[in-house]
Amino acid sequence: MQATLTRKSAITADHIKLFTNLLGENYVLYDQESLHDYGHDQTEHLLFLPDVVLKPRTTEEISEIMKICNASGIPVTPRGGGTGLSGGALPHLGGVVLSTERLNSILSIDEKNLQVTTEPGVITEVLQETVKEKGLFYPPDPSSKGSCFIGGNIAENSGGPKAVKYGVVKDYVLNLEVVLPTGEVIWTGANVLKNSTGYNLTQLVVGSEGTLGIVTKIVLKLIPLPKYDLLMLVPFTSLEKAGEAVSAIFRAGFTPSALELVEYDALKITAAMVDSTAVQVTDDTAAHLIIEVDGNHMDALMSEMESISELLTQFDCGEVYFADDAQQKAELWKLRRRAAEAVKLQGYTIEEDTVVPRAELPKLIRGVKELGRKYDFHAVCYGHAGDGNLHIRIKKEGLQNSQDDPQMVECLRALFELVKSLGGTISGEHGIGLVQKGYMDIVFNNTQLQIMRDIKKVFDPNNILNAGKIF
Secondary structure, three states, rough: OOOOOOOOOOOHHHHHHHHHHHHHHHHHEEHHHHHHOOOOOOOOOOOOOEEEOOOOOOHHHHHHHHHHHHOOOOEEEEEOOOOOOOOOOOOOOOOEEEEEOOOEEEEEEEEOEEEEEEOEEEOOHHHHHHHHOOOOOOOOOOOOOOOOOOHHHHHHOOOOOOOHHOOOOHEEEEEEEEEEEOOOOOOOOOOOOOOOOOOHHHHHOOOOOOOOOEEEEEEEEOOOOEEEEEEEEEEOOOOHHHHHHHHHHHHHHOOOOEEEEEHHHHHHHHHHHHOOOOOOOOOOOEEEEEEEEEOHHHHHHHHHHHHHHHHHHHHHEOOOEEOOOOHHHHHHHHHOOHHHHHHHHHHHHEEEEEEOOOOHHHHHHHHHHHHHHHHEEEEEEOOOOOOOOEEEEEOOEOOOOOOOOOHHHHHHHHHHHHHOOOOOOOEEEOOOOOOOOOHHHHHHHHHHHHHHHHHHHHHHOOOEOOOOOOO
């Protein structure tokens, strides 16, 4: 039994009736518990209640929803798995949250052409495991892959540990079915590996954070699954030395399939949360590198790992730990993938997603620590060191959110100015969303921002779809 709609909104009882006739009452939610559940994601401790949550099952239903909302000026916030970290799925203007959770089918796997067609509500790890059974590989693997949706990955152009060797989501998207804010349905490209036919609408939609259209079908490129992988954990007595070692590995001609950095504090907190003894965390350890190589020839991989291990002795590393079996590998990856959750529970609620040329990582790490002393906050660092993408988790007493807090705004502007000075930018894979939009002027001038606004206006003339995000 649905609760009575009581909030003042552009949404009326007539709209609720239209939505209910279209979807059925089980998929039109406006009770307080549902509104609360869909009013937050993993972004800090922010909560914005929508007026109604809609759960369509088909492209056609989404099209009709958008036509209704566009005609009435109702804000629509698309939502996937709710794992976002930049506020992209937060309904800060109220209106409709449009959940893609029921569009959760893998439609076809084309083994001859190495492609998969999927709906956006499929969990990323489910997609990976399904194609793996056929000896195929979809590499992008964000830390939340066990709960995030492939559609959300498209919206944020997600990466993950394997991006260092295999690239990010944009490198695998061939074609998209998209419902525009007006309700029109288009395909953005073609199911081919090369396409120089007009503007690249596919890549424009990838990473657009749900502001241009709602993706309803996705065609992804796959590659053959590597037969073997090896993993090692390397401790360092200096965080900066660990950063220097990252660049050295690539300069020496190695390309790991993953190269992750986890600072001492983050590793200690995570190990305690998951009750793991896989890593002996000692006080003289400042950071660890997790290094993985993969391929089809075990002898070559063993030789590569030995060479990397020897190289790292130049950077004050401790004893190298090699994972002997699948269980040990899984344990190490669990420690890395649970880091964000663990440190957030310990009060590190503000996360920034900076990226710099990887040779600049030591300067970025040093700068973060200096800013912490200046602005009286504590930070832990971890992330995809192999491609220069450092996640910075911040804890400041009495402050859970960065949104509109004068002290934190000043601090973050200083951080992002540092990132820009090092040749980097303010987000590598989490997007801009709601909480970073006030800093876009640091990395873009007025002309660049106006071009983006103009593109948004062409797709969404009435500014109803994920409005107030990015800009």
